[in-house]
Amino acid sequence: MTPGARVAAAIAVLDRWAAGTEGLDRVLAAWGRENRYAGSGDRRAVADLVYDAVRRLRSALWAGGRSDLARGAPAGLAAGPGTPDPSDRPGRPALIGSLRLDGEDPAALFTGAGHAPPPLAAGEAGGAPLDDAPQAVRLDLPDWLLAAELLGEVPEGALDRLRRRAPVFLRANRLKTDPEGAIAALAEDGILAVPGPLSPTCLAVTEGARRVARSGAFRDGLVEVQDAASQAVADLCAARPGERVLDLCAGAGGKSLALAAAMAGRGRLRAHDVSATRLAQLGPRALRAGASVEVVGSEALADFTGGCDLVLVDAPCSGSGAWARNPDAKWRLTRAALERLRAAQGALIARGAELLAPGGRLVYATCSMMPAENDRTVAAALAGLPGFTLESRRAWTPLDGGDGFFAAVLRAG
Numbered sequence: 384m385t386p387g388a389r390v391a392a393a394i395a396v397l398d399r400w401a402a403g404t405e406g407l408d409r410v411l412a413a414w415g416r417e418n419r420y421a422g423s424g425d426r427r428a429v430a431d432l433v434y435d436a437v438r439r440l441r442s443a444l445w446a447g448g449r450s451d452l453a454r455g456a457p458a459g460l461a462a463g464p465g466t467p468d469p470s471d472r473p474g475r476p477a478l479i480g481s482l483r484l485d486g487e488d489p490a491a492l493f494t495g496a497g498h499a500p501p502p503l504a505a506g507e508a509g510g511a512p513l514d515d516a517p518q519a520v521r522l523d524l525p526d527w528l529l530a531a532e533l534l535g536e537v538p539e540g541a542l543d544r545l546r547r548r549a550p551v552f553l554r555a556n557r558l559k560t561d562p563e564g565a566i567a568a569l570a571e572d573g574i575l576a577v578p579g580p581l582s583p584t585c586l587a588v589t590e591g592a593r594r595v596a597r598s599g600a601f602r603d604g605l606v607e608v609q610d611a612a613s614q615a616v617a618d619l620c621a622a623r624p625g626e627r628v629l630d631l632c633a634g635a636g637g638k639s640l641a642l643a644a645a646m647a648g649r650g651r652l653r654a655h656d657v658s659a660t661r662l663a664q665l666g667p668r669a670l671r672a673g674a675s676v677e678v679v680g681s682e683a684l685a686d687f688t689g690g691c692d693l694v695l696v697d698a699p700c701s702g703s704g705a706w707a708r709n710p711d712a713k714w715r716l717t718r719a720a721l722e723r724l725r726a727a728q729g730a731l732i733a734r735g736a737e738l739l740a741p742g743g744r745l746v747y748a749t750c751s752m753m754p755a756e757n758d759r760t761v762a763a764a765l766a767g768l769p770g771f772t773l774e775s776r777r778a779w780t781p782l783d784g785g786d787g788f789f790a791a792v793l794r795a796g
């Protein structure tokens with residue numbers, strides 16, 4: 384595909400995403416299936432264009448000359464099947480603006496030649512400078528979120544990082560190697576990595592990130608893809624060899640594997656999640672990592688009541704700290720969904736607390752930067768847990784080097 388054809392494809396994907404309720408990954412995958420002529424390089428390039436535009440959707444629309452759409456997004460975003468005017472679709476102006484924000488001249492790609500999008504019309508010249516845009520447009524956030532001050536004291540610089548691509552971090556798997564050994568193994572496949580921030584096991588990939596999943600180091604379980612702050616949360620758990628540990632919301636097991644490495648193969652590590660699909664990914668990952676993790680279903684959880692030294696509650700959340708990696712979540716989040724998440728978070732802390740042995744610790748974590756999901760959730764939960772104390776808490780923003788995260792350590796009396 385020519386560069387212009389890739390832009391045209393990105394516009395089509397963005398319009399389809401905006402008009403429906405499907406996640407960006409699914410829409411991209413569907414586009415790939417329907418356009419088999421597109422090779423892997425094309426698919427990656429289209430995905431990059433789409434993700435760059437969605438991360439900074441409002442500012443891109445603004446820079447694309449559509450301040451009206453920028454002001455209305457995300458509520459007024461969906462063109463919807465019955466929309467009479469295709470010019471209200473966001474894909475084209477968002478791509479024009481996104482290229483401009485990167486300092487590129489969209490006219491060079493919007494040529495109308497081959498499969499490139501039609502040339503720019505007079506009204507598509509750059510609009511007012513972004514500095515003139517409302518704050519929520521400049522920061523690429525939904526209005527309601529800013530108006531309710533839900534991001535608390537998070538500095539603007541941190542919010543700005545959510546508008547850019549996030550770095551790729553790996554965790555050196557101490558069950559098999561050390562960071563130096565992992566760096567050397569990655570180099571054999573032409574992947575360059577250096578020690579990363581926030582955790583002694585963290586590696587930052589500086590070249591060849593796209594080859595990691597096919598590398599020998601990955602196949603042999605020397606490294607796992609894991610954000611730097613996510614690794615720091617696992618470090619804060621301080622899981623020790625011989626302990627009885629439960630990862631209550633294990634998902635695909637990212638933190639379970641980090642806990643397993645800290646436990647050095649001694650003790651009992653159990654992983655649970657309501658999503659069997661996510662949990663199913665843990666088995667092959669653990670095998671590759673040489674980790675021993677026991678997957679437990681909901682019925683079996685009761686058997687551990689009062690019997691865990693450590694329970695990690697890596698709770699479902701808005702994901703606001705990771706919106707650079709998962710930007711569509713930012714536009715799909717609603718006030719009602721946030722309230723449902725908060726209720727689930729409180730219930731999971733209470734459930735985790737029942738499973739703790741006396742003197743045990745519960746680590747509550749989110750990849751959110753919203754106080755409502757973090758300190759406030761913890762304070763509300765503690766009020767219902769006599770005998771529990773808050774031992775420590777930490778909050779990370781993207782300015783610390785990784786995703787935005789929060790973790791609190793609660794001690795059972």
Ligand SMILES: C[S@@+](CC[C@H](N)C(=O)[O-])C[C@H]1O[C@@H](n2cnc3c(N)ncnc32)[C@H](O)[C@@H]1O
Binds near residue numbers: 661
């Ligand atoms: C932030 S993700 C976990 C990420 C995972 N720990 C990791 O490091 O990759 C939150 C997880 O909580 C799970 N979840 C939601 N409600 C739950 C519940 N009531 N009990 C257990 N898990 C739940 C979701 O399925 C999701 O996988």
